[in-house]
Amino acid sequence: xxxxxxxxxxxxxxxxxxxxxxxxxxxxxxxxxxxxxxxxxxxxxxxxxxxxxxxxxxxxxxxxxxxxxxxxxxxxxxxxxxxxxxxxxxxxxxxxxxxxxxxxxxxxxxxxxxxxxxxxxxxxxxxxxxxxxxxxxxxxxxxxxxxxxxxxxxxxxxxxxxxxxxxxxxxxxxxxxxxxxxxxxxxxxxxxxxxxxxxxxxxxxxxxxxxxxxxxxxxxxxxxxxxxxxxxxxxxxxxxxxxxxx
Amino acid sequence: xxxxxxxxxxxxxxxxxxxxxxxxxxxxxxxxxxxxxxxxxxxxxxxxxxxxxxxxxxxxxxxxxxxxxxxxxxxxxxxxxxxxxxxxxxxxxxxxxxxxxxxxxxxxxxxxxxxxxxxxxxxxxxxxxxxxxxxxxxxxxxxxxxxxxxxxxxxxxxxxxxxxxxxxxxxxxxxxxxxxxxxxxxxxxxxxxxxxxxxxxxxxxxxxxxxxxxxxxxxxxxxxxxxxxxxxxxxxxxxxxxxxxxxxxxxxxxxxxxxxxxxxxxxxxxxxxxxxxxxxxxxxxxxxxxxxx
Amino acid sequence: xxxxxxxxxxxxxxxxxxxxxxxxxxxxxxxxxxxxxxxxxxxxxxxxxxxxxxxxxxxxxxxxxxxxxxxxxxxxxxxxxxxxxxxxxxxxxxxxxxxxxxxxxxxxxxxxxxxxxxxxxxxxxxxxxxxxxxxxxxxxxxxxxxxxxxxxxxxxxxxxxxxxxxxxxxxxxxxxxxxxxxxxxxxxxxxxxxxxxxxxxxxxxxxxxxxxxxxxxxxxxxxxxxxxxxxxxxxxxxxxxxxxxxxxxxxxxxxxxxxxxxxxxxxxxxxxxxxxxxxxxxxxxxxxxxxxxxxxxxxxxxxxxxxxxxxxxxxxxxxxxxxxxxxxxxxxxxxxxxxxxxxxxx
Numbered sequence: 088x089x090x091x092x093x094x095x096x097x098x099x100x101x102x103x104x105x106x107x108x109x110x111x112x113x114x115x116x117x118x119x120x121x122x123x124x125x126x127x128x129x130x131x132x133x134x135x136x137x138x139x140x141x142x143x144x145x146x147x148x149x150x151x152x153x154x155x156x157x158x159x160x161x162x163x164x165x166x167x168x169x170x171x172x173x174x175x176x177x178x179x180x181x182x183x184x185x186x187x188x189x190x191x192x193x194x195x196x197x198x199x200x201x202x203x204x205x206x207x208x209x210x211x212x213x214x215x216x217x218x219x220x221x222x223x224x225x226x227x228x229x230x231x232x233x234x235x236x237x238x239x240x241x242x243x244x245x246x247x248x249x250x251x252x253x254x255x256x257x258x259x260x261x262x263x264x265x266x267x268x269x270x271x272x273x274x275x276x277x278x279x280x281x282x283x284x285x286x287x288x289x290x291x292x293x294x295x296x297x298x299x300x301x302x303x304x305x306x307x308x309x310x311x312x313x314x315x316x317x318x319x320x321x322x323x324x325x326x327x328x329x330x331x332x333x
Numbered sequence: 334x335x336x337x338x339x340x341x342x343x344x345x346x347x348x349x350x351x352x353x354x355x356x357x358x359x360x361x362x363x364x365x366x367x368x369x370x371x372x373x374x375x376x377x378x379x380x381x382x383x384x385x386x387x388x389x390x391x392x393x394x395x396x397x398x399x400x401x402x403x404x405x406x407x408x409x410x411x412x413x414x415x416x417x418x419x420x421x422x423x424x425x426x427x428x429x430x431x432x433x434x435x436x437x438x439x440x441x442x443x444x445x446x447x448x449x450x451x452x453x454x455x456x457x458x459x460x461x462x463x464x465x466x467x468x469x470x471x472x473x474x475x476x477x478x479x480x481x482x483x484x485x486x487x488x489x490x491x492x493x494x495x496x497x498x499x500x501x502x503x504x505x506x507x508x509x510x511x512x513x514x515x516x517x518x519x520x521x522x523x524x525x526x527x528x529x530x531x532x533x534x535x536x537x538x539x540x541x542x543x544x545x546x547x548x549x550x551x552x553x554x555x556x557x558x559x560x561x562x563x564x565x566x567x568x569x570x571x572x573x574x575x576x577x578x579x580x581x582x583x584x585x586x587x588x589x590x591x592x593x594x595x596x597x598x599x600x601x602x603x604x605x606x607x608x609x610x611x612x613x614x615x616x617x618x619x620x621x622x623x624x625x626x
Numbered sequence: 627x628x629x630x631x632x633x634x635x636x637x638x639x640x641x642x643x644x645x646x647x648x649x650x651x652x653x654x655x656x657x658x659x660x661x662x663x664x665x666x667x668x669x670x671x672x673x674x675x676x677x678x679x680x681x682x683x684x685x686x687x688x689x690x691x692x693x694x695x696x697x698x699x700x701x702x703x704x705x706x707x708x709x710x711x712x713x714x715x716x717x718x719x720x721x722x723x724x725x726x727x728x729x730x731x732x733x734x735x736x737x738x739x740x741x742x743x744x745x746x747x748x749x750x751x752x753x754x755x756x757x758x759x760x761x762x763x764x765x766x767x768x769x770x771x772x773x774x775x776x777x778x779x780x781x782x783x784x785x786x787x788x789x790x791x792x793x794x795x796x797x798x799x800x801x802x803x804x805x806x807x808x809x810x811x812x813x814x815x816x817x818x819x820x821x822x823x824x825x826x827x828x829x830x831x832x833x834x835x836x837x838x839x840x841x842x843x844x845x846x847x848x849x850x851x852x853x854x855x856x857x858x859x860x861x862x863x864x865x866x867x868x869x870x871x872x873x874x875x876x877x878x879x880x881x882x883x884x885x886x887x888x889x890x891x892x893x894x895x896x897x898x899x900x901x902x903x904x905x906x907x908x909x910x911x912x913x914x915x916x917x918x919x920x921x922x923x924x925x926x927x928x929x930x931x932x933x934x935x936x937x938x939x940x941x942x943x944x945x946x947x948x949x950x951x952x953x954x955x956x957x958x959x960x961x962x963x964x965x966x967x968x969x970x971x972x
Contacts, residue, residue: 440918
């Protein structure tokens with residue numbers, strides 16, 4: 088767990104029409120950590136995510152990933168730089184099988200893809216391993232449309248991990264997922280973290296967050312009001328006020 | 334360059350553009366509310382033309398007056414079509430709507446041909462032939478009436494949308510269908526009504542079209558290309574965009590027709606479309622949206 | 627849903643089907659039958675190639691007619707102005723060239739049109755079709771306008787007439803199906819299927835959506851162009867409104883949907899069912915009723931069987947098989963299975 092900054096968000100702002108969603112928000116994610124992004128409903132967490140991953144253009148502010156500016160780039164470009172992301176409602180390719188979902192980001196491209204098919208050497212095995220690790224190996228050949236929500240979540244996560252991203256943004260990974268699966272999910276994230284993957288996790292389930300996060304950032308009404316280790320942050324008055332106040 | 338000729342063509346373009354604008358805004362409304370492209374809209378226009386023609390022939394009602402019959406009838410037809418054929422589309426609505434509405438267009442063409450035959454007809458009103466001249470261009474009086482009607486129709490549409498509860502519901506559904514449902518709007522009903530309104534607007538346009546042009550069931554083919562281009566230009570889902578785009582593009586077409594040649598007038602349409610798609614694919618008033626939940 | 631059954635059964639099926647097609651003219655001589663078979667093969671090719679963009683990626687294109695026409699006109703114009711060949715087997719060598727011309731024209735058109743999403747894209751393809759119809763009619767100096775364009779007349783006649791065209795169309799149909807098959811199993815195919823399910827997500831995980839759609843569009847045009855060229859030579863005289871007819875695109879789309887868009891067999895099946903039916907119907911009913919029935923069948927297929935025959939039958943077979951085995955269907959069980967403890971706790 089090193090102290091280098093992997094992701095640096097500075098003075099990020101975004102308004103939609105008359106609504107200020109994100110207001111001068113700053114946060115950092117240190118390399119090798121799991122950082123939680125929490126805050127009451129409507130505090131702008133998903134909008135921050137959308138700006139980091141290129142789905143929404145910031146009105147103001149800077150986002151740097153390993154010293155590269157990423158604000159304003161397309162989602163595909165940011166993905167190629169090593170940032171993966173899951174969505175609030177698990178997004179998967181419903182007509183493809185679980186295995187095929189995982190193969191999409193690592194499919195064999197170009198002319199050889201045409202001649203030899205999209206399954207690259209060893210990729211199908213990697214994908215199956217990944218599915219096994221996630222506990223859904225037996226669903227590899229099922230169209231994802233038939234899987235339960237929690238299983239789709241896992242497929243989504245597997246798809247993201249297939250390209251070995253350096254930073255993964257998880258948007259409410261535990262939402263709508265059975266408590267037993269949530270434990271397994273937490274353990275999976277921790278195990279990935281031990282191999283060097285950094286995480287930024289938006290979550291409402293505070294137990295989940297306190298359990299796995301090294302660092303917490305609290306947002307309230309579009310603005311960051313605290314960043315630090317969980318124990319410190321939860322004791323801060325401003326944080327308590329944000330959750331309990333008005 | 335013959336300036337007065339240019340001016341004459343401009344006037345002609347504006348007058349006819351207004352009528353196309355009414356037709357196109359019906360199409361834009363349908364897209365905005367239901368996210369479907371109704372390729373059968375031109376067939377609805379022709380249906381309106383036939384209805385007003387028959388009303389004129391059998392009831393001896395001036396087609397403009399006959400609108401009191403034509404419009405409600407078209408509205409009803411629109412609602413029925415939506416409920417029977419478009420509402421059942423649950424999955425892949427946007428993709429399949431093109432095919433479904435084309436099938437409707439074909440079926441409508443067949444029905445019209447079956448009942449009215451395939452001969453060319455025209456609603457020949459007594460004042461249909463009187464013209465006035467602007468800058469050396471002959472313009473039928475009817476075009477002015479048509480334009481005034483178009484303005485009236487657009488004003489009525491705006492009043493409906495911005496001053497009634499129904500209009501508010503329609504606009505809410507256009508902005509965000511899911512959110513509208515969550516606040517209690519019956520989006521299915523709004524969709525059917527919107528489709529009906531679109532059909533009624535098509536009927537208005539068709540009434541004028543039928544006075545000015547000879548038409549038969551086949552005529553929807555030529556028309557739909559124009560209407561689709563207009564809507565794309567204006568930005569799908571934007572009615573004012575459709576109206577303005579209609580004025581613009583019909584002017585360009587008429588100017589091309591008068592100053593260059595009639596053959597290339599049709600092509601000018603698509604030249605403008607190509608330029609638009611390259612420069613600003615979302616049209617004048619359209620918005621590029623990337624979906625991120 | 628790739629169907630991971632062993633390939634041998636499928637390969638055997640294909641070989642048998644191909645053998646049957648090759649033997650067809652000798653089994654069923656008589657130009658009436660061959661004509662129907664030829665037109666059916668034409669739609670096998672058109673539906674299969676339409677499916678590459680329309681079925682795999684879900685981007686409905688109605689421009690097939692335009693490229694069909696471009697192929698027909700290219701072949702005719704080359705034969706008229708550039709390479710003077712008398713009617714014979716020679717002109718068949720030009721068919722791939724016609725396809726190539728259509729493909730090359732498709733590149734800039736697709737370049738622009740594919741910058742838009744589904745509904746606007748469909749409109750753009752409709753516009754493309756109208757434009758080419760206009761061009762074919764208006765550039766009468768080159769294309770003969772509405773008076774049409776003539777091909778050299780083949781030297782064979784009588785009962786034998788349809789045979790060479792049948793085989794030519796068979797070759798094009800086979801090429802079309804093979805191209806669709808190759809795309810389907812390639813990285814491009816997987817990407818197209820992903821685009822269909824969730825285009826934004828596909829783009830977000832690195833699928834070059836615009837490029838893939840363009841490849842599909844151009845390949846589709848290539849096959850359509852070849853089909854048009856063979857057709858043009860077959861009819862020996864082409865007119866703008868018949869060769870660039872919206873019903874061609876609509877027909878191809880409908881057949882793909884009926885059989886099952888997104889599959890390989892679907893468009894073939896759809897063409898085999900619909901084209902002969904359509905031709906028969908055309909004989910017996912007049913124009914208006916034909917249109918009504920056509921529209922009605924179309925609506926029926928799309929509203930009631932939106933996935934088409936092949937996937938629906940496949941699902942039926944799957945559920946029967948599962949029931950027989952007594953295994954639970956893959957539908958979500960009430961409790962989810964947590965990741966295995968040892969695997970995750972590494």
